[in-house]
Amino acid sequence: MSHYKTAAKDKVPLGQKAAFGAGHLVLNLLPGALGFFMFFLLTAFGMDPFLAGLLGGLPRIFDAITDPIMGFISDNTKSKWGRRRPYIFVGAILSGLLFAALWQLDAENGQTYNFWYFLILSLIFLIGNTMYATPLVGLGYEMTSDYNERTRLMAFANTMGQIAWMIVPWFWVIIADPDLFADQAVGVRRMSTVVAAVCIVLGVLPAIFCKGIDASNMENRKELSFRSLASNLKDLWKGILQVSKNKPFMKLCGATFLVFNGFQMVAAFSFYIIVFYMFNGDYGGAGTWPAWFSTITAVLTAFIVIPIISWMSDKWGKRRAFIISTVLSIVGYILKWWGFDVGLNERFNQTGLGQSLNSGVVSTF
Numbered sequence: 001m002s003h004y005k006t007a008a009k010d011k012v013p014l015g016q017k018a019a020f021g022a023g024h025l026v027l028n029l030l031p032g033a034l035g036f037f038m039f040f041l042l043t044a045f046g047m048d049p050f051l052a053g054l055l056g057g058l059p060r061i062f063d064a065i066t067d068p069i070m071g072f073i074s075d076n077t078k079s080k081w082g083r084r085r086p087y088i089f090v091g092a093i094l095s096g097l098l099f100a101a102l103w104q105l106d107a108e109n110g111q112t113y114n115f116w117y118f119l120i121l122s123l124i125f126l127i128g129n130t131m132y133a134t135p136l137v138g139l140g141y142e143m144t145s146d147y148n149e150r151t152r153l154m155a156f157a158n159t160m161g162q163i164a165w166m167i168v169p170w171f172w173v174i175i176a177d178p179d180l181f182a183d184q185a186v187g188v189r190r191m192s193t194v195v196a197a198v199c200i201v202l203g204v205l206p207a208i209f210c211k212g213i214d215a216s217n218m219e220n221r222k223e224l225s226f227r228s229l230a231s232n233l234k235d236l237w238k239g240i241l242q243v244s245k246n247k248p249f250m251k252l253c254g255a256t257f258l259v260f261n262g263f264q265m266v267a268a269f270s271f272y273i274i275v276f277y278m279f280n281g282d283y284g285g286a287g288t289w290p291a292w293f294s295t296i297t298a299v300l301t302a303f304i305v306i307p308i309i310s311w312m313s314d315k316w317g318k319r320r321a322f323i324i325s326t327v328l329s330i331v332g333y334i335l336k337w338w339g340f341d342v343g344l345n346e347r348f349n350q351t352g353l354g355q356s357l358n359s360g361v362v363s364t365f
Contacts, residue, residue, distance in 0.1 A: 010146035012153050016210050021160030023136050023206035026199045028164035030095060030129060033195045036171045037103060037188060044184035045107045051115050059122040066127060070134040072236045076224055084135040085207040091132025092203025096196035098125040103192035107185060132203060142212035148314055155310035162302035169294035259326060266333055
């Protein structure tokens with residue numbers, strides 16, 4: 001793979017890469033902020049843990065349904081701005097506004113009211129977010145026809161996307177700071193507007209500056225109207241069934257599902273493990289460690305892991321790079337057991353290496 005050279009016409013300009021990367025930053029910032037803010041449903045708004053769990057899970061089912069529908073709509077759209085960019089532009093604005101509206105909660109409204117308010121707004125928010133995210137991902141595959149340049153584009157975008165994970169862990173530190181906000185509820189409401197503004201400003205950049213393929217003369221385009229709604233849904237279902245017969249693609253989908261959800265599960269639990277297990281629920285004792293844990297992980301991913309994986313993909317091919325990186329991830333997740341085991345850590349801290357590392361960390365932070 002390393003001997004192949006990308007033609008000049010297939011290279012994506014740096015400005016377009018940056019705009020596309022800004023879109024991916026938003027693509028990570030919205031769900032990342034949503035995940036960290038969910039913690040405050042319990043502490044700031046007094047939501048029952050079971051109901052909070054429902055609010056985290058039920059919208060995901062709805063999201064799984066809207067994604068292929070939005071993909072179908074975007075694929076069959078014909079406009080002078082292309083089939084992706086109009087949805088990205090409108091979706092970015094809707095996502096930001098609805099995210100801010102989602103968190104305008106008040107504990108005094110009562111748990112039942114807050115539950116239904118949050119659930120309904122979550123479903124509407126996901127429509128806006130799907131309108132943004134699905135065409136954005138599709139646009140990335142259409143910005144270049146070159147196999148390797150597409151990999152470099154995605155690597156660049158994912159590196160910028162990791163910036164979101166360097167930021168979102170600090171939301172819980174900022175929101176919970178009594179010197180900044182009167183209480184956590186006020187902090188959530190105000191920070192949600194900040195996140196919304198950033199997402200709108202950065203989210204529209206791909207729609208303005210990125211260019212995909214010219215789809216104006218594409219054939220076999222379906223009519224998008226209420227009159228053809230039933231037939232379009234039927235065609236969409238047929239398409240899903242046809243794709244499901246592609247065994248290599250289904251294997252890739254299964255691997256992506258397991259890798260992505262495994263990462264999300266471990267990432268979500270890390271905060272609770274650090275605060276409630278390692279520090280016995282003592283927020284003061286935990287300090288900023290949960291935020292540093294996620295931020296350092298994101299920094300290493302952005303500036304070390306992604307460039308290495310991109311190089312491996314160019315050198316050995318995407319399949320081999322995927323297998324190697326997945327195996328390394330599995331080993332890393334297993335090692336987290338050692339990292340979270342208090343007893344093992346205490347014994348390690350008594351060794352010379354452990355004392356040296358601790359001294360270095362203390363002097364750094």
